[in-house]
């Protein structure tokens with residue numbers, strides 16, 4: 001079961017702090033250097049409307065249609081990051097449980113709003129896979145990532161099904177779900193009382209600087225979350241991007257990218273294995289979690305060679321021997337492997 005702890009980890013440390021300009025970046029999880037040209041055109045075309053206050057109607061309709069849900073089930077946010085803050089501010093959990101290792105902002109937001117947080121820490125022995133019995137039956141707020149950052153684990157639908165219960169809010173962070181072919185295991189298209197799904201458009205589309213994401217859930221809960229938002233939280237260009245990224249053509253591109261990503265990930269995993277480095281579980285996200293004896297030394301050595309990988313030790317449950325490595329092109333992976341070889345050479 002969970003444990004409540006005063007955190008000594010910097011929960012606000014993220015990959016962007018490690019990918020200093022000029023480094024070959026395997027630390028940040030954004031998949032593109034820039035949004036694709038068609039999306040830049042959409043964003044640019046929206047700029048003529050900047051004198052008007054944003055109207056989220058069209059974006060909400062488009063997101064709803066993309067997931068086969070009612071527009072009332074959609075709340076647009078300034079990135080998935082805003083969604084965590086809204087949940088923390090609007091809900092009053094008695095017993096909040098965060099399944100770790102995972103992205104630390106949900107816990108940081110809950111703590112900042114004054115809620116005690118229990119951690120359920122998954123371990124490498126089980127491949128960082130959750131057994132629903134690990135969650136206390138009286139947890140009334142449970143936060144889980146699917147697929148999970150940084151472990152790259154995709155929890156099966158039956159695990160999440162087993163976490164739904166009356167009186168509980170289950171928050172499923174699907175920030176990386178659009179990188180999973182067919183979005184296997186996604187809860188986005190399944191309206192269900194008590195389940196809140198968080199999506200991000202910043203990773204797949206290279207929009208981290210634009211800030212755009214959304215929540216899917218029951219209208220009554222979304223109303224409570226909306227009440228915690230400032231007026232006009234999502235800008236007109238971000239709304240234009242949300243609408244465009246929800247169109248069938250964009251979803252089609254994301255699907256093709258997800259399939260290609262799988263091949264690049266297989267290549268990365270195989271190349272790491274060839275130099276004796278294993279990864280956790282069966283990775284399903286745009287990054288892998290690698291275990292390296294003296295990982296800290298390797299991470300700093302790679303920095304000296306111009307390459308950034310994400311340290312693991314700021315995730316609850318991981319030590320500095322864990323490194324999160326983004327899936328990149330084969331050429332970039334070759335550069336990484338070459339640098340690791342040089343660094344590990346006696």
Ligand SMILES: Cc1ncc(COP(=O)(O)O)c(C=O)c1O
Nearest residue numbers: 079080081103149175200202213
């Ligand atoms: C698992 C996870 N959820 C949410 C976010 C936040 O995404 P956004 O850029 O949409 O705020 C991140 C960012 O790294 C993440 O890793």
